[in-house]
Amino acid sequence: MNSKITNQLKEKYEAIDQDVDVHLEGLLYSKPINYWDYIQTDALLNLQIQRTVFPDEKVFIMYHQISELLFKMILSEIEQLAKNDAISTEIFTDKIMRISRYFDVLTSSFSIMKDGMDLEQYNKFRNTLTPASGFQSAQYRKIEFASTELINLIDKRFRDTIDRTSSYEHAFEHLYWQAAGKDYKTGKKTYTLKAFEDRYKDEFIRFTKFYYGNNLWSKFKALPEEAKTDKNLINAMRHYDYTVNIKWVMAHYNTANHYLNINGKAAEATGGSEWVKYMHPKYQKRIFFPDLWTEKEKETWGINI
Numbered sequence: 001m002n003s004k005i006t007n008q009l010k011e012k013y014e015a016i017d018q019d020v021d022v023h024l025e026g027l028l029y030s031k032p033i034n035y036w037d038y039i040q041t042d043a044l045l046n047l048q049i050q051r052t053v054f055p056d057e058k059v060f061i062m063y064h065q066i067s068e069l070l071f072k073m074i075l076s077e078i079e080q081l082a083k084n085d086a087i088s089t090e091i092f093t094d095k096i097m098r099i100s101r102y103f104d105v106l107t108s109s110f111s112i113m114k115d116g117m118d119l120e121q122y123n124k125f126r127n128t129l130t131p132a133s134g135f136q137s138a139q140y141r142k143i144e145f146a147s148t149e150l151i152n153l154i155d156k157r158f159r160d161t162i163d164r165t166s167s168y169e170h171a172f173e174h175l176y177w178q179a180a181g182k183d184y185k186t187g188k189k190t191y192t193l194k195a196f197e198d199r200y201k202d203e204f205i206r207f208t209k210f211y212y213g214n215n216l217w218s219k220f221k222a223l224p225e226e227a228k229t230d231k232n233l234i235n236a237m238r239h240y241d242y243t244v245n246i247k248w249v250m251a252h253y254n255t256a257n258h259y260l261n262i263n264g265k266a267a268e269a270t271g272g273s274e275w276v277k278y279m280h281p282k283y284q285k286r287i288f289f290p291d292l293w294t295e296k297e298k299e300t301w302g303i304n305i
């Protein structure tokens with residue numbers, strides 16, 4: 001056996017007061033790893049539990065699960081950037097490109113949803129899902145919190161009333177997505193929104209505290225001047241912003257239109273939002289990196305696309 005490795009192993013285990021020979025003996029009896037053990041295929045392929053007999057419900061469940069896995073990959077890249085205090089232009093660009101590629105996949109594959117299910121089957125099995133909604137995807141919300149400052153996620157109708165002195169509670173109540181489940185006049189929230197907040201609000205508060213100065217937009221603004229003017233980096237940031245907030249949102253909106261707009265009449269969504277208006281980017285005007293767009297680009301965000 002290579003003596004260098006033996007010595008390194010000895011050092012490693014001595015450092016934690018362990019006998020290296022016992023560990024080597026353990027290695028002697030351990031089973032070789034298999035693909036299915038490592039990838040956990042048994043667990044993974046047993047997570048598609050249908051509520052109805054319709055085969056296309058499987059497509060719906062699995063594509064959501066694929067999306068959640070990609071969301072996890074995105075969050076992992078953002079976290080590495082957030083925790084890095086010595087980011088170079090190259091690292092920043094490289095990470096944004098990785099994140100973008102995942103979102104490009106999410107966007108281009110959305111046709112699996114739009115064209116991959118039988119309209120009739122969908123409109124039957126979806127009744128068993130009410131009042132659940134993709135709206136309750138915590139990872140999607142986390143991607144937003146980790147990508148930009150909270151002010152850019154505030155419902156644009158209330159943006160002028162909120163600044164750095166506003167309480168977190170006040171800001172939270174005016175996040176753009178509250179509009180999907182809240183009557184602003186009475187303050188009444190739908191079950192879908194209430195259940196989501198009961199489950200995740202505390203976690204979101206902890207998460208946003210960390211990302212307060214560590215989100216992608218704040219991190220970008222803290223870069224040296226030459227990095228902030230780097231064309232490749234700016235293009236990569238714009239590409240990511242546009243893919244998430246226009247392309248994915250539109251692919252999603254078109255899918256909702258395909259399944260829920262029946263004979264020109266919008267069916268009620270499982271999450272109960274006024275989705276025709278709520279989901280369109282021209283109303284939400286979500287932009288993660290506002291200074292990287294011209295005034296005209298911002299004004300026309302989501303229009304004529």
Ligand code: HEM
Pocket residue numbers: 063064067068113132133134135136137140177180252255256259260269270271272273274275279
């Ligand atoms: C047939 C497919 C789909 C339809 C018809 C659909 C429909 C909708 C509707 C109407 C909403 C608005 C909230 C509500 O009232 O329920 C919504 C929100 C949402 N859905 Fe979907 N959806 C589909 C697939 C997906 C997929 C595959 C994902 C991936 C995880 C997803 C993630 C989301 C997210 C993150 C929201 C919140 C977006 C926001 O607040 O702007 N949806 N969806």
